[in-house]
Amino acid sequence: MNYYIIILMNTILITTITGIKPVVSLYAHSLGHSPQEISMIIASSAIFPAILALQIGKWVDHIGTRPIVIIGNVMFMVALLLSVISPSFLTFLIQLAMVGIAATCLMLCLQKRIGSLGGEIDRAVANYSLFGSIGAMIGPTISSYMYDNYGYQVCIFLNISLIAIALSSEMGLRSADGKDPLNTYGVQQSNLIVRESIWTLMRNRDMRNGMLIGGLLFSNRELFSVYFPLLAHNMSISATMTGVLLSFSGLTMLIIRFTQTSLVRSFGRMKILTWSLFVTAIIYLITPFSPSVVVLFVLIGILGASLGLAQPLSTSAVLEATLPERRGEVLGAQMTINRVSQFAIPLIFGGIGGLFGVSAIFWGSGSVLLAFGYMTRPLPAHADKTQNHS
Numbered sequence: 001m002n003y004y005i006i007i008l009m010n011t012i013l014i015t016t017i018t019g020i021k022p023v024v025s026l027y028a029h030s031l032g033h034s035p036q037e038i039s040m041i042i043a044s045s046a047i048f049p050a051i052l053a054l055q056i057g058k059w060v061d062h063i064g065t066r067p068i069v070i071i072g073n074v075m076f077m078v079a080l081l082l083s084v085i086s087p088s089f090l091t092f093l094i095q096l097a098m099v100g101i102a103a104t105c106l107m108l109c110l111q112k113r114i115g116s117l118g119g120e121i122d123r124a125v126a127n128y129s130l131f132g133s134i135g136a137m138i139g140p141t142i143s144s145y146m147y148d149n150y151g152y153q154v155c156i157f158l159n160i161s162l163i164a165i166a167l168s169s170e171m172g173l174r175s176a177d178g179k180d181p182l183n184t185y186g187v188q189q190s191n192l193i194v195r196e197s198i199w200t201l202m203r204n205r206d207m208r209n210g211m212l213i214g215g216l217l218f219s220n221r222e223l224f225s226v227y228f229p230l231l232a233h234n235m236s237i238s239a240t241m242t243g244v245l246l247s248f249s250g251l252t253m254l255i256i257r258f259t260q261t262s263l264v265r266s267f268g269r270m271k272i273l274t275w276s277l278f279v280t281a282i283i284y285l286i287t288p289f290s291p292s293v294v295v296l297f298v299l300i301g302i303l304g305a306s307l308g309l310a311q312p313l314s315t316s317a318v319l320e321a322t323l324p325e326r327r328g329e330v331l332g333a334q335m336t337i338n339r340v341s342q343f344a345i346p347l348i349f350g351g352i353g354g355l356f357g358v359s360a361i362f363w364g365s366g367s368v369l370l371a372f373g374y375m376t377r378p379l380p381a382h383a384d385k386t387q388n389h390s
Helices: 002-030 035-063 065-085 089-116 121-150 152-170 185-192 205-234 239-258 260-267 269-289 293-320 324-356 358-375 385-389
Strands: none
Touching: 002 035, 002 065, 002 089, 002 121, 002 152, 035 065, 035 089, 035 324, 065 089, 065 152, 089 121, 089 293, 089 324, 121 152, 121 239, 121 260, 121 293, 205 239, 205 269, 205 293, 205 324, 205 358, 239 260, 239 293, 260 269, 260 293, 269 293, 269 358, 293 324
16 A cells, blocks of 8 residues: 555656646746746756755655655645745745755655565566656646636646645555664664765665766756757757657657566666666767658657666666665765756756757767766676566
8 A cells, every 4th residue: 555655646746846837937927027037946946956855865864754755745835825825036936946845855755665665676666657757747738727727826726735635645654664764773773874975875886877877867858858949940840840759758758667677677777777878878969960850750769768767777776775774865865966967967068059059969968978878887797686686
């Protein structure tokens, strides 16, 4: 039962997060806020998680997931109410910052719980991510429809109702952490070494590579969604067809997760993660040379499948390589890397694009991914633990 409740809570979380952001942007625009102000509002949802994720992860390990989940859900609901009560630029800025912090609290707790359930971790994380992808598909549709037809306030109260359902389902969880995090011998031992830096733990190759690969592919997924429309425009592809291509990428990202468990059993988790880097790099390098829309469909479909494997497999690698009593902290470090790369990589390659054109963004990013693919490749003497489990 715990597993299904966690899946439900994650699906609701992703549905509300992906639904709220575009609606807030539309509502802020309707109130006369400039594109620059809207960019600042949206960016605030990622800045604070980048700063606070590691500390939140430590709190999750120290006091347990249930208090953090309750705090996160309540903060989420309060944040949504702010712009209903007093819509303004400052309110929107605070609202999205609070949403980002609340989402970080919830994501870290739910990911840690998935890793603590036991059983086959790759299958558990795959299903967890799969339903999260479904939430990402339906969230913008539901919220945008409610906004268009019933207004911002009704849309917000619908999302608050969904979060209330998630909060209520928390009460149905039995022993959310499987043990009392403050009184177990393992945590007492971990408290003795709490001064040890998180980066010391990253001497574990699987953990380090899982974090790096996950962060790189996460940021490049954001990069693609921002700059591919510009590339498509230069290739004389209509905005409608560009949207279809991006949707097709999301579809293949979802479909590949049905095969994730069997792929891991056949080839090993770290090999697949490294291949994902290489495949993504190659697609980035050759996409600007694509001669037709049909070829683009093939390339973008492969790209979506490659990116679709990265997030759940990198999370699985981190969870398996980490002691249970420090999983929250390590997941927080992973989220920090994801958010920092989400800012840094588009900023760097956006500057390259300004100097040399949009195609240069794809060539530069592909070259970086190839280099990191070589650096993070499984070593001949490094046995993939996942293969030993099959």
